[in-house]
Amino acid sequence: MSYLPYAVAAWVCVVGLAGIATSRNLIHLAICLMVTQSSSYVLLLSVGYVTHGKAPIFKETKLGTTAVDPVVQALTLTDIVVSVAVIALILALALDAHRLSGTVDPDGVADISG
Amino acid sequence: MSWIPPLLVAIPLLSAAVVAGLDHVTPKAIQDGLVVLASTATTVLAVILLWQAESHEVVHWFGGWRLQHGVALGIDFAVGPVAAGMCVVIGIVVTLALVYSLTFMREAARLFDALMLLALGAMCGFAMSGDLFNLFVWLELMAVAAYALTGFQVEQLGPVQGAVNFAITNSIGGYLFAIGIALLYARTGALNLAQIGKTLSHGPAGGLVIVAMTLLLCGFLVKGAVVPFHLWAADAYAVAPAPVCAVLGGVMTDIGLIGVARLYWTVFEAPFGQSHAVGDVLLWLGIVTAVLAGTMAFLQRHLKRMLAYSVVCHIGIMLAGIGLLDSSGLAGAELMFLAHALLTAGLFFVAGILHVDHALIDELHLRGRGRGCRSPAIAWFAGTIGLLGTPYVGIYLGHAGIDEGATELGRPWVLALLWLGSALAGAALLRAGARIFLGWGDAEDPLLGEPMEEEPLERDVFRPLLVCVAVVAVAIGIAVSVVPGLGQRAEYAADRFREGAAYTARVMGVHPMAPAQSLAVTIRHTTLESLLYGGSATVFAVGLALVGLYRRRLPRSVRVATGRTLAPPIYVLRSLHSGVVGDYVTWLVVGTAVLGGVWAALLHG
Numbered sequence: 001m002s003y004l005p006y007a008v009a010a011w012v013c014v015v016g017l018a019g020i021a022t023s024r025n026l027i028h029l030a031i032c033l034m035v036t037q038s039s040s041y042v043l044l045l046s047v048g049y050v051t052h053g054k055a056p057i058f059k060e061t062k063l064g065t066t067a068v069d070p071v072v073q074a075l076t077l078t079d080i081v082v083s084v085a086v087i088a089l090i091l092a093l094a095l096d097a098h099r100l101s102g103t104v105d106p107d108g109v110a111d112i113s114g
Numbered sequence: 115m116s117w118i119p120p121l122l123v124a125i126p127l128l129s130a131a132v133v134a135g136l137d138h139v140t141p142k143a144i145q146d147g148l149v150v151l152a153s154t155a156t157t158v159l160a161v162i163l164l165w166q167a168e169s170h171e172v173v174h175w176f177g178g179w180r181l182q183h184g185v186a187l188g189i190d191f192a193v194g195p196v197a198a199g200m201c202v203v204i205g206i207v208v209t210l211a212l213v214y215s216l217t218f219m220r221e222a223a224r225l226f227d228a229l230m231l232l233a234l235g236a237m238c239g240f241a242m243s244g245d246l247f248n249l250f251v252w253l254e255l256m257a258v259a260a261y262a263l264t265g266f267q268v269e270q271l272g273p274v275q276g277a278v279n280f281a282i283t284n285s286i287g288g289y290l291f292a293i294g295i296a297l298l299y300a301r302t303g304a305l306n307l308a309q310i311g312k313t314l315s316h317g318p319a320g321g322l323v324i325v326a327m328t329l330l331l332c333g334f335l336v337k338g339a340v341v342p343f344h345l346w347a348a349d350a351y352a353v354a355p356a357p358v359c360a361v362l363g364g365v366m367t368d369i370g371l372i373g374v375a376r377l378y379w380t381v382f383e384a385p386f387g388q389s390h391a392v393g394d395v396l397l398w399l400g401i402v403t404a405v406l407a408g409t410m411a412f413l414q415r416h417l418k419r420m421l422a423y424s425v426v427c428h429i430g431i432m433l434a435g436i437g438l439l440d441s442s443g444l445a446g447a448e449l450m451f452l453a454h455a456l457l458t459a460g461l462f463f464v465a466g467i468l469h470v471d472h473a474l475i476d477e478l479h480l481r482g483r484g485r486g487c488r489s490p491a492i493a494w495f496a497g498t499i500g501l502l503g504t505p506y507v508g509i510y511l512g513h514a515g516i517d518e519g520a521t522e523l524g525r526p527w528v529l530a531l532l533w534l535g536s537a538l539a540g541a542a543l544l545r546a547g548a549r550i551f552l553g554w555g556d557a558e559d560p561l562l563g564e565p566m567e568e569e570p571l572e573r574d575v576f577r578p579l580l581v582c583v584a585v586v587a588v589a590i591g592i593a594v595s596v597v598p599g600l601g602q603r604a605e606y607a608a609d610r611f612r613e614g615a616a617y618t619a620r621v622m623g624v625h626p627m628a629p630a631q632s633l634a635v636t637i638r639h640t641t642l643e644s645l646l647y648g649g650s651a652t653v654f655a656v657g658l659a660l661v662g663l664y665r666r667r668l669p670r671s672v673r674v675a676t677g678r679t680l681a682p683p684i685y686v687l688r689s690l691h692s693g694v695v696g697d698y699v700t701w702l703v704v705g706t707a708v709l710g711g712v713w714a715a716l717l718h719g
Contacts, residue, residue, distance in 0.1 A: 037292070
């Protein structure tokens with residue numbers, strides 16, 4: 001098992017966070033948010049990966065067959081479902097921000113501080 | 115196996131689905147009745163659960179997936195007195211908020227009620243869950259409901275922006291948490307908290323567990339609005355409708371702290387418990403949060419922003435109590451949570467009443483307009499005094515518990531700093547109350563900055579109901595410190611909460627609990643120091659509030675000197691709270707990295 005998937009997960013996470021921190025567009029920001037979250041999918045799947053493991057579908061499989069961890073796949077799926085709700089909400093709010101202020105730049109929208 | 119824990123989640127979630135599904139079909143009165151009934155039923159069941167949990171750990175394994183050969187495979191709710199008590203407080207606050215919304219949010223779509231019930235179910239699930247991934251799911255569920263509730267008035271720009279900042283920062287917190295789960299699962303192969311704790315108690319922990327702990331705890335600290343992760347809180351609270359603020363500020367933000375405590379004592383105490391490093395970092399974070407947020411509260415003129423910073427300030431004090439890592443401190447945090455939740459909710463309710471009466475929410479604009487509204491004024495001042503920690507009022511008993519813990523640990527300076535924080539926040543609230551309800555002070559104050567744009571609020575409300583709800587919330591909160599036997603029970607609950615190994619054994623069903631000793635039913639005694647600190651904090655807050663009101667009457671030389679010293683730090687402090695989400699995210703990332711670095715340095719040596 002190589003370290004590559006972990007390096008990829010870390011890289012994707014950092015890139016996403018950098019994108020969020022510097023974003024000037026709420027839609028772009030929502031996508032960066034998805035990128036950040038993708039890192040947790042990569043990490044989860046690589047944690048559960050077993051070299052030469054089969055997909056964890058045990059119908060007509062011999063006992064003792066090596067399979068990858070099904071738990072992390074379930075976690076990843078749940079994670080995706082959760083993120084869809086959040087992203088949908090943020091995109092809806094971005095639409096409203098545009099309707100009300102004519103811009104989707106978070107700095108341009110900002111009128112609260114202190 | 116008790117059926118109450120899953121019901122606490124199922125009742126609100128199912129009712130939320132019914133309410134959302136029957137929108138426009140059934141008359142409004144029936145819907146309202148259903149919503150309040152569901153929330154009341156949840157509260158009553160939580161009280162029964164608390165009674166059961168007093169004598170044993172109530173464990174429910176979903177789908178009958180009990181232990182297999184001593185290994186926890188299923189998902190469980192494990193409820194001790196702390197979790198059950200949290201559910202009771204959550205139930206009370208949400209029920210009050212729903213009753214308040216009956217007329218306050220009359221024009222709102224029925225989805226409002228559904229979202230509130232969703233938040234209720236998610237918070238109860240969070241408090242009871244004994245499974246790491248399950249904690250994440252509840253965390254996200256309540257967060258999504260909260261984002262939608264914050265941005266409920268989408269016809270205005272403020273709520274939209276507040277909700278965006280709230281959603282983005284808290285989602286990142288959630289993702290950090292998810293990554294932490296993956297790392298911990300990789301190390302232990304388990305998701306059940308008891309199972310993870312058992313696995314980690316063998317052998318050294320290593321760097322991976324430190325990273326996982328940092329990410330998991332930071333996820334909760336973002337939710338709990340602890341400095342430097344607190345920046346979203348004021349933006350969100352300033353724009354959310356008053357009943358939503360009551361739920362957010364009263365219980366939902368504080369719930370992040372129960373997550374911190376739960377994870378520490380079930381999972382991370384075993385590998386890191388020998389040194390005090392984890393606790394010390396939490397203690398310092400708490401102190402910085404309390405003092406900084408107290409100062410920020412004093413610099414606000416927008417009532418809800420002021421209350422938001424007051425919430426953050428008290429969260430800092432509670433975090434410090436948890437960071438002491440002993441029973442007195444944790445018991446103090448519990449008692450403070452109880453009193454603080456109701457008092458804060460009550461104050462937000464009063465702010466909502468002022469907003470409806472005058473279509474204003476700005477302290478200076480409201481000056482003198484509250485003259486004659488006697489009940490809201492009494493509720494405001496009573497709530498403020500309760501939050502100050504005046505001896506035997508409101509949060510005092512909790513504060514005294516934290517004091518006791520700090521003194522036992524040989525850190526008496528913690529007391530002074532924490533009392534300073536609550537005095538600063540209390541002074542801000544007192545000043546606002548005096549200006550609004552008594553008409554004291556100047557009509558202009560450059561210290562408080564520019565006014566925020568005020569959104570007109572036209573509501574057809576039944577005012578006596580709103581006042582009544584506010585008074586009830588404040589009255590319960592005030593009484594917490596003088597309920598006989600409550601202090602002893604909180605300490606017993608804290609003792610049980612802190613026994614990580616015993617928790618594992620009880621969840622795993624290895625041995626039944628020893629029968630609880632009978633607890634005294636008296637008002638708990640507090641130390642002389644706490645009495646003195648509580649008294650002096652009250653005097654200090656009143657003095658500071660008067661200075662805030664009548665600053666111009668101070669001698670000119672004093673004013674110029676203090677102005678010259680204080681202006682630069684105040685300017686820096688204000689510009690840190692920029693309202694721009696990119697800055698918040700930067701702070702979040704830097705904060706996480708620094709915490710991780712500190713823990714790595716302290717624990718890995």
